Structures are given as structure tokens and as C-alpha cells.
Amino acid sequence: MQSLFFRLLFLKCATIVLTSSMNVAASSLELNELTYITENHASFNYVRDGQLEGFAVEVLLSASADLGSPVQRDEILVQPWARAFKNALRGPNTVLFSTIRTPEREDKFQWVGPFASESDVVIALKARQIKITDSAKLKSYIAGAVRGDVGEEILQEIKIPSDNIVLLTNPTSMGAMLTAERIDVWVFGEFAWSETLTSAGLNPALFEVIFRFPPKHYYFALSRDINPMLVQSFQLAIEQTLEKYQDDSKFSISLNTSSFTGRKSSMTSQHQQIPMLEKSCLKKSN
Secondary structure, rough: OHHHHHHHHHHHHHHHHHHHHHHHHHHHHOOOOOEEEEEEEEEEEEEEEEEEHHHHHHHHHHHHOOOOOOOOOOOEEEHHHHHHHHHHHHHOOOEEEEEEEOOOOOHHHHEEEEEEEEOOOOEEEEOOOOOOOHHHHHHOOOEEEOOOOHHHHHHHHHHOOOOEEEEEEOOHHHHHHHHHOOOOEEEEEEHHHHHHHHHOOHHHHHHEEEEEEEOOOEEEEEEEOHHHHHHHHHHHHHHHHHHHOOOHHHHEEEOOEEEEEEEEEOOHHHHHHEEEEEOOHHHOOO
């Protein structure tokens, strides 16, 4: 009996030591030892000629290099958004970007940023001549969104019937769905929809933005198991990078007549004339 007691005590002590060792190992991780996941999504992170590029990618590489723990471009994983999101939630030691911070996601991750802002917009075929002036009118149409994307959250938040929502894993399929009139409208990021249609072999001039939602902010979303001290260091490095390169053309994005540098965005008068959903219909993003 005494022998069994000491064996159980030994196993308990061994477990405590092993757990402590694992925690120490986890807390000593550097930025370049984390797993980074993104999606192919113009314009903040996208694959061009086989290489991952975009504003978010450059900010990450620069900030990590400044911390003396450089992340390598070819080590960043590119996955469809729904899979990337699930993998980031699962962890361990995983960073997902570019991620819009919403109330629904707030407690699921630790957050570093913001490094960019963007409004989601409603896109439709020009030939359809669809006009939307308030959220109620959206309920009369079949709306498409990327599964797991903030566009899906918006449609759910403004109470679009589930039967009127079509979710796809790949945004490049949305243009074909609009053209075939399998959906009436598509909710997506204002900086990315045109390039997404072009990459699918479609002419963006045949489509138009008919509605614009209030802007939301992009962050790096870190799995909950990452040491908060490393998260804080990452936050400071991102802030310093944005300050350092705020006016550097290397970190500028120009898409059509819209431009974005650092945290600032200038919209064209055409964008400003697009109807905006009442702010009361959406929860404020942090």
C-alpha cells in the first residue's frame, strides 16, 4: 500500500515537472517559432507569381526582423479562410492574418494591431440595376459570402434569412455565381473584390458596389496559448513598423482610385456616395 502511494506521488510530481517544462518552453518561444497562416486575399495578403505578397505580409516580416526574430516569407502557410480560421483556433502557437476583429471573435484570440481598416461592401451585376438603401432591402435578395468571413457575420447580424445566404469557401467563385444569377449580391472587402473578379477571369467593370458597411479593422489574431509577453512585444513591433514606414511607398497599397497607407485610408467620392448601413445595425468593432 505504501509502495503504491509513493508511486502515485512520483507520477504526480513527474506530471507537474513535465507541465512546468512545457510551459517554460512555450513561454520562451520567439516570433519566428510560431506558425503563421493567411489566405490568398487581395490586397493585404495574396500570392503573385508564386510568392506571398501584400501589406500585411510586409508589415509582419519587417516587425519580426526588427525584433531580431525574422519570420520567413516561404514559411507562412496559405489556406482557404475557413480552414485557416479553424487551425488558428486549434493552435498551438498560431497566428492568423489578416483578421477582422469582431465581438464574436473577441475572446477566441489575442489581438495585435490594428494595421489596416476596410469596409465590407455589397457587389452586384450592373445589368441587374439592384438598388439598396437600407438593411431591410438586403433581405429581399440571395446574398453570397465566404464561409467564416466577416461577410457571413454581417449577413447573420442584420438578420438575413439563412435560406437567402449562400456560403462558399473560395471568393473567386462569387463572380460566376453573380453572373449566373445564382446569387443576387455578394458581401466582400472593398479593396479586394475587383482583384478577386479579375483573378477569376471576369471583368470588374460589369459589376458595381451598391452598398457600403461601416469600416472594420484588421489584426493579427494569435491563439490563446501564446505567451502574453510575446504578444505585447509583437504589438509594440507592429506599432513601430507602422510609424516607421507610414510614408514609405514600400508599404503603400493602391487599388484603382482608392489608396491605403499604414492605418489611413482615403476613399473616392464615388465610395462616399455609396449608401452606408446604419451603425445601429452593427456592433462596434474594437
